[in-house]
Amino acid sequence: MSTHIVEGRFAGARVIVTGAGSGIGKATATRLLAEGATVIGTDISVQRLTELASELGSDRLLTVAGDISDETVVAEVVQIADGEITSLANVAGIMDDFLPPAEVEDALWDRVLRVNLTAVMRLTRAVLPGMLERGAGTIVNVSSEAGLRGSAAGAAYTASKHAVIGLTRSTAFFYGPRGVRCNAVAPGATITNIQAEFRSPYSTERMGPYLQTNVPQPASAEELAAAIAWLLSDDSSNVNGAILPSDNGWSVI
Ligand SMILES: NC(=O)c1ccc[n+]([C@@H]2O[C@H](COP(=O)([O-])OP(=O)(O)OC[C@H]3O[C@@H](n4cnc5c(N)ncnc54)[C@H](O)[C@@H]3O)[C@@H](O)[C@H]2O)c1
Structure with missing residues (x-):
């Protein structure tokens, strides 16, 4: 599905995009640049950032x-x-190999919570003082279908993406009256480079039937970027604390 660039919508804006080297983050950075923003793109992969820049x-x-x-x-x-910094898109995230609660490994739990949740808190905390001083700013966090239900990923990823929704609502509550809006997008299946393998036979057995019957056609990263850009822009000026599923209807099943 093609999406339409809103020319000049982000002219003069300075936007941080995490995970900008691939998938949804790359599509978001690309779109924001096309709409006039200055983008500070971050990624753990030097190679991906170099490729993006060229x-x-x-x-x-x-x-x-x-x-x-x-x-x-x-x-x-x-x-x-x-x-x-006018806006922040917290997009970077990692999966958890679909490990159910009884099989969660400490190192994996710590890593998933650190990247998917703690990083979002730290960057949010870092940009808020400037936004509050100016009385303006927008933040979009990327949650997941796994932030809305228990059947879309393993325990660590599911917990982290539910927590992202809590952090989004907290930020929206505390700072909405001071001009800073914070919303989240909850992507369903999206075609990107995100890595995940089923390492637990029980998880495959338990989740398999849900994933096979309930998951709609995957979206493109550009479709997610369109939703993120809208929530970052003044076009969503009356929207604060919303969790927007962009999932081809998965969340209504
Ligand atoms: N693809 C999907 O189906 C899907 C579904 C729901 C939610 N999401 C979420 O969307 C977001 C983007 O994922 P994607 O699918 O585009 O994946 P992706 O792997 O294609 O892109 C993620 C990028 O984040 C970077 N990254 C990972 N850990 C990092 C770290 N610690 N610091 C900086 N950068 C880091 C990776 O190098 C990669 O370039 C994630 O938060 C993910 O959980 C994806």
Whole structure:
């Protein structure tokens, strides 16, 4: 499905996009640049960021490579943004190999919660002072179908994506009256490079039938970027604390 660029919608805006090297983050960075923003794109993969920069060839794209759950990388991103950050798209995330609660591994749990949740909190915390000083700003977090139900991923990913919704609502509640809006997109199946394998036979047996019968056709990353851009833009000025499924209707099943 093709999406339409709204020319100039982000003219003058400075937007941080995490996970900008691939999938939904890459599509979001690409779209925001096309709509006039300066984009600070971050990713843990140097190679992906280098490819993005050469593909887009824009002097409005600044990049920071590093693990966004690391506080020093967060500080670097904010520093590179140099001044006003108008918007933040927390897109980077990782999967959990569909491990059910009885089989969760500590290292995997810690990593998934750190990247999918703690990083979102840290970057949000870092950009809020400037946004609050100006009385304006928009934040979009990427949750998941797994933030809405228990049958879409393993325990760690499901917990992290539910928690992202809690953080989104908390941010919206505390700072909406001070001009900062925070919303989330909950993607269903989307064609990207995200890695996940079924490592648990029980998980395959239990989840398999749900995934086979309930999951609609996957979306393109560009369709998700369109929803994220809308929530970041003034076009959604009356929307705060919303969780927007972009999932071809999966969430109504
Ligand atoms: N693809 C789907 O079906 C789907 C469904 C629901 C939710 N999501 C969510 O969408 C978001 C984007 O995922 P995607 O599908 O585009 O995946 P992707 O793997 O294609 O892109 C994610 C990018 O994030 C980067 N990244 C991973 N860990 C990082 C870290 N610690 N610091 C900085 N960058 C890091 C990766 O290098 C990668 O380039 C994630 O939060 C994911 O959970 C995806």
